[in-house]
Amino acid sequence: MTAELGAFALVLALAMSLAQVGLSAAGRVRHDATLRGAGEGAALAAFVAMAMAFAALMTAFVTSDFSVANVQVNSNIEQPLFYRITATWGSHEGSMLLWNLALTGMGAAIALFGRNLPTGVKAVALTSQGALGLLFIGYTAFASNPFLRFAQAPLQGQSLNPILQDPFMAIHPPFLYSGYVGFSVVFSLAVAALVEGRVDAAWARWVRPWALAAWSLLTIGITLGSFWAYYELGWGGWWFWDPVENSSFMPWLVGTALIHSAIVTEKRGALTGWTVFLALSAFTFSMLGAFLVRSGILTSVHAFAVDPKRGVLLLTILGLASGTGFSLFAWRAPGLAPGGLFAAVSREGALVLNNLFLAAATVTVALGTLYPLIRQALTGEAISVGAPYFALTFGPLMGACLMILPIGPLLAWKRGELTPALRRLWLAGIAAVAAGALGWVILSPRKGFAALGLALGAWLIAGALSEIVQRVRIGEAGAAEIGRRLRRLPLAAWGMTLAHLGLGVFVLGASSELAWRVEAARTLNLGQSVSSGGYSLTLQQVAPVQGPNFTAQRATIEVAPPHGPAFTVTPERRFYPDRRQTTSKVAISRRGVSDLYVVLGDEQDEAGRPAWLVRAFYNPWARLIFFGPVLMALGGAASLADRRLRLAAGRRAAPAAQVAAA
Amino acid sequence: MAARLARPALAMAALLCIAAAPTEALRDPAQEAHAHVLFRQVRCLVCQNESIDDSEAPLAADLRALVRQQVAAGRADADIRAFLVKRYGEFVLLKPAFSAANALLWLTPFVIILGGGAAIGLRRRDERGRAAERPLDAVEEARLAVLAPTRVEPG
Known part of the structure; x- marks a missing residue:
């Protein structure tokens, strides 16, 4: 029953999105408050229906309903409750459902919290948001439906990918998707501004809170993902310039440019066209990310929900949505009022420079990510674009950008x-x-x-x-x-x-x-030692451990630090029989803001005695890598909480609304 | 369906990439450090997206041994890279070659900065020109007359 309810709710959400588009658009064209109100109601209803669909899938996971194919593939009875819940968004289908939940949620938020918006802008924004919902919910319902049933229900399920069975990975997608999809509101507001033909300081004031919220959530999402890669993959690194990582980084870079250029538009009425362009680009890159991650056209360490056939559909959606947005931009942007003039050395000038560097950095990341495809198409040769490329291009660009950063806020x-x-x-x-x-x-x-x-x-x-x-x-x-x-x-x-x-x-x-970073790797017999960064590690014992849905070998390693008392770390090598997959449970001991990072390898036979490969990294100040972005996201949240941003927007919007209506 | 096929493939790749022992380091620490610089530029071909410096796959170990051999033999970096490319194709290099075919890749970032900077400069000149040239309209003239009744006409 649950699955049928879910499927029904999903289609209901689709219908409500359609209603949202039709009613909001008609309300705008006819200047009819009743129609507009009905459009807002449809936006709320679409969100409620999506929430029901999402709850239905989650219920199927929690109750281990293996007649639902998606549940059977991604969960089983032994899987702990927490990971049965998070498996809801652990697959391609489920993650699209989460995406849609966020998308309709943003539509409902415009309807509920967009009181300050002029009626025309609000109606067009809801039309645009509804159209995005239509595309993505339609895709989910017809090409990626998570509620499909087996004719005969298997007794046991398979399993969520073990490397996703981790608390950080579990909460990473909700943050990441809220960030990605948060930019859809910015996109819709840009479409509305172009349709209504007015991009001004007031518009920038409505855009900024949404952009800030999306940016802050995305910052947290990316940081969680990076931290997960750091301690779950067991390679000692935290950023691999991998296509999937780049996919989340591109909208972040554009979003960063946007929150800065929107300040110029808000305070000085300048850069209007550019700010609208960035507003459209941010969600375009979000959609590009969704496509790249799921299409499998790029080799990645993180691809978990790959399906090339669906990739084509996602690319079509991307083309339709962004194509419409940018066509509108090409048509209407030349008519936008030019803003106030400013000298090259000025706050505006510094922010323009910031945007130039961020735009170049975004294109660099995009090019580095997509170039293997381009080259394959052009010359038929497969090439790789890895970290060294980004270090030589992205590195200097960002370095220059950061060098001028502290000067900007001090200029008038x-x-x-x-x-x-x-x-x-x-x-x-x-x-x-x-x-x-x-x-x-x-x-x-x-x-x-x-x-x-x-x-x-x-x-x-x-x-x-x-x-x-x-x-x-x-x-x-x-x-x-x-x-x-x-x-x-x-x-x-x-x-x-x-x-x-x-x-x-x-x-x-x-x-x-x-x-x-200091890295040491040695194959150790019991009692042997390896040292890394002044820490001496002695392998004392390796014992089998039984987990809820895995078996593991747990090593007990005594660590003698350069100063202070000795302590033990217990890295594990886990085997998940459901998927016949081995993963590493890295032992990380934090020393101040630095980490001692110990990975246990497979058991080997060395001249008749068992031996294990032990890799030990000393990562100085590694925690700052994750702490810094948390501060950045807090900064975004603080700006968001600024009363001026919330209250003054309303006060300024009132006269503007009258002008628009006149 | 394809998703189901992809998963075992990924799991296999994950297994391959975490299964081998470290190979012998070179005795000369300078040479070993230099070899590591090269390792970071060479892709582990059977892994998803790792350099042979990071990967523990047997193939990565073989490639490391190969690179170490060549470093020990005193061959130049360019020769070592050329050797690897000849054997495995350009795919093996994580740092794409500076070649005509990759010109777009390497030059675009800097072209954007220069081109973007030039475009901004031209546009600014344009806007300033327009703002300076446009004569005041009647309403503005009237306001100015109120604000500055004794204004002296320029020129």
């Missing part, structure tokens, strides 16, 4: 002056030089890189701090005055500082990990 709008801004960064400059010198002195095979990385990290952190220090005039005003200024500082200012600070923290962590 319209016309700024470089010398005073640089003078105010003298402390940050000293911090950067000192950190760079430190990086140069410490022994590393990548000396230049280490020095540059540390200098850049320190420059960003100290630059973000000096900006806030100067805003409140610490050192000039009295304590009471400083306290008053600190309290009155808008949350958006804290948000920016936090995000830029987080970026600096990330750069420090990433540079340090890349420059000074």
